[in-house]
Amino acid sequence: MLDFNYPKQAQEFYGKGPAIIMGSGASAAYGISGMWDLANHLVENTDTSGLNAAENETWWEFCQLLNDSVDLESALHQVTASEELTARIVKSTWSLINFEDNKIFQKSLQNSALFPLSRLLEHMFKSSLKTINVVTTNYDRLAEYACDQARIYHYTGFTHGFFRQLADPEEIISSRRVNIWKVHGSLDWFQSPLEDTVALTNIQEIPDNYQPQIVTPGTQKYQKTHLEPFRSIINNADQALNEAGSYLCVGYGFNDEHIQPKLMVKCLRQKTPITIITYALSDSAKKLILDGKAQNYLAIERGETDDQSIVYSSLDKDPLKVQKNIWSLEGYLELIM
Template sequence: MSEHILDKISKQAQDYYKNTPVIILGSGASAAFNMSGMWQLSQHLMANVIISDLTDHEKQSWGEFCKLLNNGEDLESALHHVSLSAELTNRIVVETWKLLAPEDIKVFERSLNNSSLFPLGKLLKHMFGSTATELNIITPNYDRLAEYACEQAGIHHYSGFSHGFRGYAVKKDYLTCARQVNIWKVHGSLGWFTNASGVITSLGIVDSIPHDLTPLIVTPGIEKYRSTHNEPYKTIIHESDDIMDRAAAYLCVGFGFNDAHIQTKLVNRCANDGASVIIITYKLTDATKDFISSNTTNKYLAIEASSENKSKIYSSLFDHPVEIDGDFWSLEGFINLIM
């Protein structure tokens, strides 16, 4: 029985995959490399954001924010409920960078002696085995793991800026190459900075924030929707929206369907245009389960971890979730379904 189910979902995965899906990387894709998630970030912010020199009003709002976190509110919700000043928001950005950038660099250093560290690179090379000359990745993640994966696989990538130690904003066709992966980072990147004059640049790996520069990453909460009206986010979101609108299939890796910038387009494409979606993650979020159970799409395959070395399958081919032997919820495990 299990072999029969495995054959069916393998064929389903291959049917969706042959349409060259847009890859959506969520926080779960980074968690696989021990990058901090929202909970770890919230703890880091409470421990490291300095407020002693701020106004009484700012101290009060920070106290309200920390109280929400200590009472179990998630970081995004807390930032929606409490209005923080521009200075506090800037300090959150800086501390977010200080937490994540060293973790990002550690992954890069690990990859120098591990040629198989990134399953994403293997997947991209396989996708280019077809007639595809351009692939698209959309991610709200700040880290550069997708870029590292491309480089380890010897694939040219574009993420909005020119290559080099000091990149500047360019169009995606500024270079001509046989194959290219476009990485649309809708919430910014650990390598992006702006100066006091508003000049935006992309730097190579740096282990501290350069003097008088500010990281260009969008914090969760209300500020996310304010900041994304500015460059470079405005252009990147416009481009990613066009990519989403043209896609016939999506492959979501560690994406929890909690980001309005991405999921609205995806849900509507599935509902109105018959696009297919594959979702692989350690644990499906409630928002993801609501999506696949709402009759919004009739072309879905979702896989999460079950008990040890087992996977739980949610498929539009089955009336109920099924459990099978094997790890197919991770990207490395999923690749075994399609190759």
Template sequence: MQNELEEHVTSLAQKCIQDVPVIVLGSGASAAHGLPGMGHLSDWLGRKVEVDGSDADETVAWKQFRDRIRTTDLETALTEIQMPASLTKRIVEATWDLIAPADQEVFARVVTNRNELPLSALFKHLLSGTRAEIDVVTPNYDRLAEYAADAVGLCHHTGFHHGHLRLRSVEQPIRSVQNNKPARTVNIWKVHGSLDWFSDPDDVVVGLPIMPSRLPGMAPVIVTPGYEK
């Protein structure tokens, strides 16, 4: 019976690989490489987000949040309490400030060790045949999927043009060509935003290179856990 079950699981796994499934990456995929989790983020927000009492709505919302977080998780607390836009902005900035340095540490490791991320081997295997594209869906802000694709010479597409100052490719996806054939590409659908996406003073969303800190006037385009989702 055990052997039959193992054979069935193996056969099912092989069929999934052959059909090239959509890959869904959750927070666990990032936590394994040192990216902060919800618990760490909760503690960080409590220490880094400051409310001076000058805005009554902020003061009330933040007190409610601090009280609620003592008895529940971060996402539940942020779902139950609707924050003023000004407070949400500071939460987003603090979230970026926590996760971005950890993301850059992963990138530094990938630069010196192209086998750092198991995703690289998975991407390479799934694109080893005739298929030119695979799709990844993730709520994570980090760029581990992008790094994993780069490490094995694959293109990646996140909905933006190429270059240092990347604008959204709203009309049609940007596709690379190699030897007159579509280049092997990992399409990464980042449903809650990304650490390298920012809104400029004119509310135009752009993609920027890896940076050690946020540029003045550029707001991170990430959706925090909770109500804003």
């Protein structure tokens, strides 16, 4: 039997002007900490001074869960952290990811080809597209840096400048634009002393009386995302997913309730094409896409080496081993360009 034509399928799906969904795997490729490294950082670096007895007990329970190899998200769901303890965890999370994010920005100043996403966006804008939507669960600003390197305007829900305030999409006018919908917040978002959300550019430390606006896993995640600006950002992300002709998922594990429902309804009910490229397909991805009822999919993961890929396609029930790297974004670009 002839192998299915996965390059043609990739090009057909790409030709429909996909919404891009970026998960933690997209950032892990640059050294941004995943859940395991973040968990270790929290245990070792979270400031617990001055907590009351109940908060110290909760913190001890949380650390014990992590020491027992419970994953970070599950551990945060199993304890009920106070507002103060949650704020300490958020601050510690921000410190680690912001440090790593800044290192990548510094590296990008020396390497104009650091981000394959820059090339992807430039290529997409060679069509009639005027707007590209990126939906991401990541706090880091790698998508923003990729836009800057390609001289493409991006919009994350705020005005431009150093002290940025919330703005409707209609306020920011440009001939072409990438909307970056950050459903769990961003390193540069803060709650100000006025209790509104602002975005501060090039901040190395959290300013006095400002709180990072990033949503960490755990029970407070659901409460937080019902508030602004998360509610509007998630609504805009939903709209972008609803209107997309196809989806391109980069390092996305299919584990987020803010993105999943709209995505799966479109793939299952409306047969919207979906392409997944990732280091390793998560169990959730396999269950929802490969073992589910999705009818138009192309999923590519790394094989035994960086130069081997395993391709799963709705065109064939059997996966295909390919002796080249098409599982990374850089490798995928060779399929579509």
